[in-house]
Amino acid sequence: MKILLVRPGRRKQAITLGEFMYGEPLGLESVFALLKEEHELKVLDLMVGKEDLLTICVSYRPDVIGFTSLCIDVPAVLDLAKQVKDHHPDVITMVGGTQTFLAPESFFVPQIDHVAEFTTKENLKTLCSYLQKKAQVPLIDGIRSQENHFEGTGVRGINDYIQPDRSCTDQYRKYYSYFGYRPCALLQTSRGCSSMCNFCQRWKIEGSQEKDEPLTEIIREIEKIKEPSIMIIDNNFLYHRERLENFCALLEERGIRKNFICYGSAQSIVQNETTMKRLAENGLKAVLVGYESFKDEELANYQKKSTRAINIAAGKILKNYHIDCWASFILHPDWTTQDFKEFRKYLRILRPEISSLTPLTPFPGSFLAKKYRDRTLYQKEDYDQWSYSLVSIAPGNMSLRRYYFEVLLSNFYVNLFMNNASYLVNKFGLCTLLRLLKGSFKFLLRYLRFMIKG
Ligand code: B12
Known part of the structure; x- marks a missing residue:
């Protein structure tokens, strides 16, 4: 067939x-x-x-x-x-x-x-x-x-891990990227997440317990990957020190040199400082850290295990070992103008190399969808809008227009004063910046339109 x-x-x-x-x-x-x-x-x-x-x-x-x-x-x-x-x-x-x-x-x-x-x-x-x-x-x-009639058996399972066959995408592989790294492969070494933050879908999709694939299999897979860069898409690749040490030992033993990028929690970075150094020596170039908020109270409400102090300590460790920090933050719908100011101040303390700002999104079917039912701006069937890019909860302390203005201002701040753009040029060259800017420009126009419309 x-x-x-x-x-x-x-x-x-x-x-x-x-x-x-x-x-x-x-x-x-x-x-x-x-x-x-x-x-x-x-x-x-x-x-x-x-x-x-x-x-x-x-x-x-x-x-x-x-x-x-x-x-x-x-x-x-x-x-x-x-x-x-x-x-x-x-x-x-x-x-x-x-x-x-x-x-x-x-x-x-x-x-x-x-x-x-x-x-x-x-x-x-x-x-x-x-x-x-x-x-x-x-x-x-x-x-x-x-x-x-689309009936089910009533059994609710989870997706199996199946080792991918990358040869089937050969003709497209040169275009596959992760931010500035191109070509870049994606790799999953573990699934599930026991942190279960309430804004996140991933533990729902992959399960609420980490399930690791054997490292020897992973190393074999890495050896087959032709691209020089690999993004490890595990929820928190950094969570298990012993596993990371074994990972480094295997890379060293086999003489594998790749650029690695991964997702990692601030807590794991702080707990595994010496391992971070060894990972950097083995090619870890950047970590995507979900800092999310500048307020401890908000972090606790999101069920994050981290605090403001842990986030700052993690940022320092990454800087010490020259690992870039690609930070993500959630913009809460109840932030006031003062909160946005405080947030920008916090960015100056953390100084991540890249910051991406995402309005809190009550994804259909999630805990947040129930919590913000009366303030949600889109219908479940507005599929196009559920990209985590738009303001989808009516702001509690300002008009929607003003909120979009604050989002835009913070984005400008990140790009112009926090040097997102100059980092990208220095690290990856002008062509990469232009490629990324092309996409961001569409974001900008869309945000401007929303701001004007209110
Ligand atoms: C890697 C990744 C990316 C990569 C590549 C995405 C891609 N494949 O297109 C990049 C960085 C580009 C990306 C971008 C985005 N992503 Co993304 N991404 C992920 C991540 C971390 C892993 C996905 C993955 O590869 N999993 C491993 C594979 C093996 O799993 P899988 O695709 O589900 O496949 C299994 C089954 O579903 C099945 N299957 C899959 N396809 C098919 C087809 C058939 C016919 C069959 C029978 C079976 C089958 O086979 C596999 C068996 O295990 C997930 C989080 C997660 N854990 O899922 C978020 C996630 C999928 N992304 C998400 C989002 C929102 C986005 C963006 C919209 C973000 C944005 N603001 O721009 C963009 C959209 C990209 C686009 N299509 O335009 C959301 C999706 C929310 C949702 N419910 O739709 C997720 C869940 C993260 C989150 N925030 O919660 N993403």
Whole structure:
């Protein structure tokens, strides 16, 4: 059976990192790895490539098209699947990814045949064996099929870890990046997160307990990666000192030299200071730290284990070892003008190399969605808007217009006075800055429009 795996392209309605950053589609690479023994597969990455799906349908003649999806991808997937069904009604369509896990019902429509609510090695292989035989698909755990009126078995599982086969994205790999690092591969060494911060979706998707893949397997995977840079996408790669020491020992033993970037919590950085030094010696270039807030009270409300003092200490450790800090902050909807000022003052203390500012987002189905039900500015079905880029909770202490003004001001502050822009030029060159600016410009215009509209 021929299967075409598709990542949808960006739509201009959604403003996302996808404007300037294409991360490799690990989900599709995992599905490819799982099914390649029994089926013929091809990946079409419309986020990067300019190919036309209908043209590929004519040349490749797939029996099945499988789409991956985040929330912001829903309109694009529905649209592409409709085009496919209009022109090639015999092609079977299926969808998987983050959105089918969190809200499978977004795809219970006539143009979609199967929705993978969660993906295991077993359920996907079983589904494909029925599709190959052209037989009636029975109820399968984790699979919602149109022929069964999208009913489920009632079993709620979690996605399996499947080692990706990166060869299927060869033609796109030179475009895959992480901020200034390009080409850059993505790698997952552990899943789940026991921190369970209440604004975050990741522990819901991956589970509330860390599950580590064996390091020897990870090192073998790293040795196969051709790119010079690797972004480790674990929720908190830095959480386990002994594992990190073993990781470094294996890199040293095998003489592996790569640039590494990872997510890490401020607490782990402080707890594992000596290991941070060893990681830096082994190529750790930057850590994405979720500092989130300048107020202890707010950090506690988010269920962050960190405090303002721990955040400042973590920042100093990163500076000591010349590891760049790519910080993220949450802009709370109840901040006053004074809070925004305090926040900018706090930035001057932390001095991260890059800061990204995200308005608190009550993602549909989350704890925050319930908490801010009466103040939420978008509907669940406004899929394009759930990109974590927009103000989606009515501000409590100022008008929406004024709030957007403060967000813009803080962004200008970060880019002009905190030197986001000059850091990028010095580190990655002017071309990278221009590539990143192109995307940011769209953010800026959108924010300006929101500010003027109020
Ligand atoms: C790496 C990553 C990125 C990368 C690459 C994203 C990509 N693949 O397109 C980059 C940095 C580019 C990125 C960007 C963004 N991201 Co992001 N990202 C992640 C992260 C950390 C890991 C995703 C991943 O690769 N997981 C590993 C793979 C193996 O898992 P998977 O894709 O779910 O695949 C499994 C199954 O779902 C299944 N599957 C997947 N596809 C398919 C298809 C079929 C047919 C089948 C049967 C099965 C199947 O197979 C796999 C089996 O295990 C997640 C957090 C998380 N833990 O999920 C956030 C996350 C997915 N991102 C998120 C967001 C919001 C964004 C942005 C919108 C942020 C922004 N403001 O710009 C942009 C959007 C990018 C875009 N498409 O335009 C949110 C999504 C929220 C939501 N519910 O939709 C997440 C959950 C983080 C969060 N904030 O909560 N992201």
